[in-house]
Amino acid sequence: MSLEQELRAEFGEAVLEGTPGEYLTDFSRLPGSADAVVLPSTAEGATAVLAWCYERDVPVTPRGGGTGVAGGASPAGGVVLALDRLDRVRSFEPELWRIHVEAGVTTGRLQELVRGSGLMFAPDPGAPEQSQIGGNVATNAGGPHAFKYGVVGDWVTGLEAAIPPGELVSVGGAIRKDVAGYDLKRLLVGSEGTLGIITAVWLKLLPAPEVVLPVAIFHSGRREGCAALVNVISSGIVPAALEVLDAETLACGSGSFPGGMPEDARFLLLAEADGSRDEAERVAAELVEVAGAGAVAIQAPRDREGITALWRWRSGLAFAAIARRGGVVAEDIVVPVERVEEAMEETIAIGLRHDLVALAFGHAGDGNLHSSFLVDPQNVDELVRAEAAVEDLFELAVRLGGSVSGEHGLGLLKRGQLARQWGPRALELHGEIKRLFDPKNLLNPGKKLAGPLAPGEQPPLATRS
Amino acid sequence: MSLEQELRAEFGEAVLEGTPGEYLTDFSRLPGSADAVVLPSTAEGATAVLAWCYERDVPVTPRGGGTGVAGGASPAGGVVLALDRLDRVRSFEPELWRIHVEAGVTTGRLQELVRGSGLMFAPDPGAPEQSQIGGNVATNAGGPHAFKYGVVGDWVTGLEAAIPPGELVSVGGAIRKDVAGYDLKRLLVGSEGTLGIITAVWLKLLPAPEVVLPVAIFHSGRREGCAALVNVISSGIVPAALEVLDAETLACGSGSFPGGMPEDARFLLLAEADGSRDEAERVAAELVEVAGAGAVAIQAPRDREGITALWRWRSGLAFAAIARRGGVVAEDIVVPVERVEEAMEETIAIGLRHDLVALAFGHAGDGNLHSSFLVDPQNVDELVRAEAAVEDLFELAVRLGGSVSGEHGLGLLKRGQLARQWGPRALELHGEIKRLFDPKNLLNPGKKLAGPLAPGEQPPLATRS
Numbered sequence: 001m002s003l004e005q006e007l008r009a010e011f012g013e014a015v016l017e018g019t020p021g022e023y024l025t026d027f028s029r030l031p032g033s034a035d036a037v038v039l040p041s042t043a044e045g046a047t048a049v050l051a052w053c054y055e056r057d058v059p060v061t062p063r064g065g066g067t068g069v070a071g072g073a074s075p076a077g078g079v080v081l082a083l084d085r086l087d088r089v090r091s092f093e094p095e096l097w098r099i100h101v102e103a104g105v106t107t108g109r110l111q112e113l114v115r116g117s118g119l120m121f122a123p124d125p126g127a128p129e130q131s132q133i134g135g136n137v138a139t140n141a142g143g144p145h146a147f148k149y150g151v152v153g154d155w156v157t158g159l160e161a162a163i164p165p166g167e168l169v170s171v172g173g174a175i176r177k178d179v180a181g182y183d184l185k186r187l188l189v190g191s192e193g194t195l196g197i198i199t200a201v202w203l204k205l206l207p208a209p210e211v212v213l214p215v216a217i218f219h220s221g222r223r224e225g226c227a228a229l230v231n232v233i234s235s236g237i238v239p240a241a242l243e244v245l246d247a248e249t250l251a252c253g254s255g256s257f258p259g260g261m262p263e264d265a266r267f268l269l270l271a272e273a274d275g276s277r278d279e280a281e282r283v284a285a286e287l288v289e290v291a292g293a294g295a296v297a298i299q300a301p302r303d304r305e306g307i308t309a310l311w312r313w314r315s316g317l318a319f320a321a322i323a324r325r326g327g328v329v330a331e332d333i334v335v336p337v338e339r340v341e342e343a344m345e346e347t348i349a350i351g352l353r354h355d356l357v358a359l360a361f362g363h364a365g366d367g368n369l370h371s372s373f374l375v376d377p378q379n380v381d382e383l384v385r386a387e388a389a390v391e392d393l394f395e396l397a398v399r400l401g402g403s404v405s406g407e408h409g410l411g412l413l414k415r416g417q418l419a420r421q422w423g424p425r426a427l428e429l430h431g432e433i434k435r436l437f438d439p440k441n442l443l444n445p446g447k448k449l450a451g452p453l454a455p456g457e458q459p460p461l462a463t464r465s
Numbered sequence: 466m467s468l469e470q471e472l473r474a475e476f477g478e479a480v481l482e483g484t485p486g487e488y489l490t491d492f493s494r495l496p497g498s499a500d501a502v503v504l505p506s507t508a509e510g511a512t513a514v515l516a517w518c519y520e521r522d523v524p525v526t527p528r529g530g531g532t533g534v535a536g537g538a539s540p541a542g543g544v545v546l547a548l549d550r551l552d553r554v555r556s557f558e559p560e561l562w563r564i565h566v567e568a569g570v571t572t573g574r575l576q577e578l579v580r581g582s583g584l585m586f587a588p589d590p591g592a593p594e595q596s597q598i599g600g601n602v603a604t605n606a607g608g609p610h611a612f613k614y615g616v617v618g619d620w621v622t623g624l625e626a627a628i629p630p631g632e633l634v635s636v637g638g639a640i641r642k643d644v645a646g647y648d649l650k651r652l653l654v655g656s657e658g659t660l661g662i663i664t665a666v667w668l669k670l671l672p673a674p675e676v677v678l679p680v681a682i683f684h685s686g687r688r689e690g691c692a693a694l695v696n697v698i699s700s701g702i703v704p705a706a707l708e709v710l711d712a713e714t715l716a717c718g719s720g721s722f723p724g725g726m727p728e729d730a731r732f733l734l735l736a737e738a739d740g741s742r743d744e745a746e747r748v749a750a751e752l753v754e755v756a757g758a759g760a761v762a763i764q765a766p767r768d769r770e771g772i773t774a775l776w777r778w779r780s781g782l783a784f785a786a787i788a789r790r791g792g793v794v795a796e797d798i799v800v801p802v803e804r805v806e807e808a809m810e811e812t813i814a815i816g817l818r819h820d821l822v823a824l825a826f827g828h829a830g831d832g833n834l835h836s837s838f839l840v841d842p843q844n845v846d847e848l849v850r851a852e853a854a855v856e857d858l859f860e861l862a863v864r865l866g867g868s869v870s871g872e873h874g875l876g877l878l879k880r881g882q883l884a885r886q887w888g889p890r891a892l893e894l895h896g897e898i899k900r901l902f903d904p905k906n907l908l909n910p911g912k913k914l915a916g917p918l919a920p921g922e923q924p925p926l927a928t929r930s
Contacts, residue, residue, distance in 0.1 A: 093803075095695075095698065095699035096695075096698060096699070096801070096802055096803060097698065118701060119701075139644065140644045140648075142642055146641075146642065147641075150619070151642060151644075153648075154615070154619060163890055163894070167888075167889075167890040169888060169890050169891045169894075170888065170891075171887065171891055172868075173801075173866055173867075174801045174866055175799045175800070175801055175832055175866070175867050175868055175871075176611075176612075176799070176802075176830075176831040176832060176833075177607055177611065177616060177799050177828075177831045177832070177833050177868070177871035177872060178799060178868040178870070178871065179604065179605045179616075179655045179868075179870050179871065179872060179873070179874050180868045180869050180870045180874075180875060180879075180882070180883050180886055180887075181875075181883050181886075181887060181891070181895050181913075181915060182652060182655070182656055182660070182895055182898050182899075182913075183605075183618075183648075183651045183652055183654065183655055184891060184894060184895070186648045186651035186652070187647060187648055187651070187652055189648065190644045190647070190648055191647055195647070206703070207701035207702075207703060230560075230561075233560065233561060233562065234560035234561070236583060236584075236672035237672075238671070238672060275744065276744065276747060278743055278744070278747070279740065279741065279743070279744045282741060282743070334640045334641070334642050334643060335640070336561070336638075336639045336640055337561055337641070338558075338561060363642075365641075366641040366642045367640055367641060367642070368641075368642050401638055401639055401640070402638075402640050403637075403640055403642070403643040403644075403645045404645050405643070405644050405645045406640075406642035406643065406644065407642060407644060408644070409644050409645075410645060410646075414645075417645070418645050418646045421645055421646075422636065422645075422646060423632075423634060423635065424632075425628055425632040425634050426634045426635075426636055426646070426649060429628070429634075429649060429901065429902070430646050430647055430649070432901050433647050433898075433901065434647075436894065436897050436898065436901055437894070448646075448647075450646055
């Protein structure tokens with residue numbers, strides 16, 4: 001009997017026929033392989049699958065919406081355990097600002113549901129229509145509004161997960177404070193499915209702001225734009241989002257910019273004010289005053305259509321960049337905010353050194369940049385050069401006092417990079433925590449590995465797009 | 466040679482002469498004992514002391530300001546490693562909203578420093594003049610403003626700690642996002658000195674609000690007051706703080722209430738609006754409208770003196786409660802916010818059952834109550850009854866879906882209580898994490914123990930005050 005048949009004998013229709021291709025990769029397009037794909041419908045079912053596999057030494061790759069870009073959901077044999085069918089809202093108490101959802105609920109559905117009650121799930125990780133809340137918690141996803149509202153993990157008050165060898169563990173719940181035990185919850189948040197399989201989460205919500213006012217401030221160049229960025233922060237303004245986009249990024253999106261891209265625009269500082277109408281207007285006006293000095297153009301749409309169009313354009317930029325040459329090799333480095341200018345400049349210089357078109361944009365208020373190299377995904381030589389370029393990028397991030405990953409995680413593609421950033425004892429603890437939760441190394445094996453790569457070993461080539 | 470002499474031979478004047486009493490207990494007044502008290506002046510020095518002790522199997526109890534109430538800093542032999550002399554501000558960049566401080570800086574000094582630059586350290590744990598930032602991070606302290614701004618750990622972007630067997634480990638830094646490794650930082654936050662000795666932290670700051678407007682709304686009873694509490698939340702108002710105080714608590718503080726306690730006041734909902742002047746005024750007006758319906762009195766001071774007096778009165782309540790009978794046995798349970806009324810009611814009932822005067826007050830927006838039993842600390846019989854009462858209290862918290870500790874931690878006094886709250890596998894992981902960081906069990910031994918107590922074993926009697 002094949003593994004698939006054995007699993008079907010035990011778990012019936014939870015086991016798919018064959019291994020459909022969409023379960024074998026993620027947005028990294030890394031080609032994975034699996035012997036079976038299982039879609040349990042309950043947390044207990046997911047736990048039983050984990051226990052079954054653990055007993056038989058079968059690797060298990062947990063999978064959310066598959067929108068990761070670091071290859072974290074790319075399986076290497078064994079079982080893909082997809083959370084798609086764990087999609088129940090277990091409870092929703094809008095009057096108490098909280099919701100209890102299973103891991104497979106898409107982030108978009110969650111956001112729509114809570115918006116209908118005048119609330120918001122404050123973080124806004126990308127690809128909401130496809131990404132699932134379990135995956136967003138497992139990667140501790142970020143997004144533009146992390147500047148004011150923090151990352152996904154900051155909103156998790158409780159978490160349920162299947163832990164090897166196959167037990168369903170629950171910590172926290174519908175409570176806003178808890179210091180009774182070591183923070184197992186935060187250890188599972190961002191662990192990329194290597195310590196446990198998140199099956200459900202309790203989330204804090206917030207009353208939605210009355211209005212949300214974006215302010216797009218175009219500058220003539222990087223230096224001017226980054227000076228405006230630092231000015232905003234040092235002026236004590238607290239925007240909800242504080243994004244930057246460099247000249248090459250703007251070039252990718254110039255055709256689709258609502259109303260046409262202003263002439264001479266070589267840098268965009270995209271900020272957002274939110275709150276009550278008066279409060280948002282006050283902050284928006286301050287943003288224009290402080291960041292608009294010397295700007296080549298300022299656009300501050302006030303109607304719902306204009307606002308939606310602007311953010312839709314922003315969301316589409318990653319795809320516009322891909323469209324340029326067919327692929328991008330992009331990372332999500334973090335630097336202290338005053339080093340954003342230097343990191344953006346160096347990104348371009350690294351591209352030049354490796355004969356690649358480079359661009360940088362991202363969540364600048366948090367110092368979190370999407371530094372990207374445009375590539376033709378069929379051109380292996382380009383991919384090899386792009387890999388060399390991202391190595392330089394990681395070196396840069398760490399040299400500037402930052403991190404190799406702000407929101408995508410290590411996955412498969414960044415394995416070994418943590419060794420640049422942490423000392424030997426921290427790396428050792430990292431490995432020991434993995435062994436403690438998953439002594440057989442069967443849970444998403446090969447992912448979020450901290451240690452340096454063996455000589456000659458290197459991660460697979462991928463476009464991360 | 467005594468241990469003290471041996472240590473002095475190695476570490477010179479960092480080792481105190483004798484073991485002064487103030488280093489042998491904390492606010493729990495639990496009498497501890499130690500063979501030596503060491504006050505290193507640098508993180509490297511602290512690490513060297515830990516390494517020295519670890520090699521010789523000498524227990525080490527880390528100590529901050531000694532303001533804990535769970536006996537977490539109460540030593541049982543070996544070395545007290547006090548952080549008092551690690552009191553440097555390593556860097557302060559007000560224009561970038563961040564500061565890098567050593568563990569021994571008092572929370573009050575930190576707050577004063579950042580306030581001088583128009584910023585705030587958003588959480589406000591108690592006893593700021595004496596408590597140290599390292600201790601506040603090690604206990605993940607809360608306070609009234611956690612409702613809007615979260616707990617201390619939410620503001621830590623980087624952390625340096627001495628980890629057994631004696632290495633200085635640093636994770637994170639002056640960066641606002643980082644998902645490169647497992648969240649070692651959050652594992653050390655709230656670990657109460659049992660996994661490592663925090664020597665320095667990087668903190669995020671926020672621009673201080675223009676104004677802070679408290680609103681004190683007095684109700685005729687618990688039911689009316691708790692209805693007002695839930696109304697505030699369900700109305701979508703976001704106050705900075707949302708506190709409650711029951712009739713017995715008000716009785717303790719009635720003599721000192723600024724301007725005199727209103728007649729018929731049997732419950733106080735103390736909320737605070739902050740932000741720009743307009744925003745704070747708007748929120749304060751909403752608070753009065755929503756929570757003031759049916760109130761017996763409303764006081765909303767607008768001058769700095771009145772505001773300061775109100776919060777000073779609030780801060781002094783714990784001491785006013787102690788003054789009633791000489792001591793209190795108080796805990797910091799958490800329940801879902803809609804169960805606050807029930808938890809307050811049950812606190813009184815538990816007191817009656819054990820023939821003790823009980824009261825409850827606390828950070829109700831977070832469901833975090835200080836349920837307290839007034840005792841004469843010389844009366845052993847009362848202390849025994851109070852211990853039985855807090856057992857009932859922990860049972861209550863867990864039965865209502867809550868936690869045995871929202872901000873004080875387990876320390877020595879709550880050891881074993883986590884077993885009510887977590888399942889066997891989570892408890893097992895808790896113990897394994899401890900063994901992983903501290904295989905010889907020398908770091909603050911006996912504290913934050915999760916497992917159930919041995920038959921007949923019980924924590925020492927203490928007044929927690």
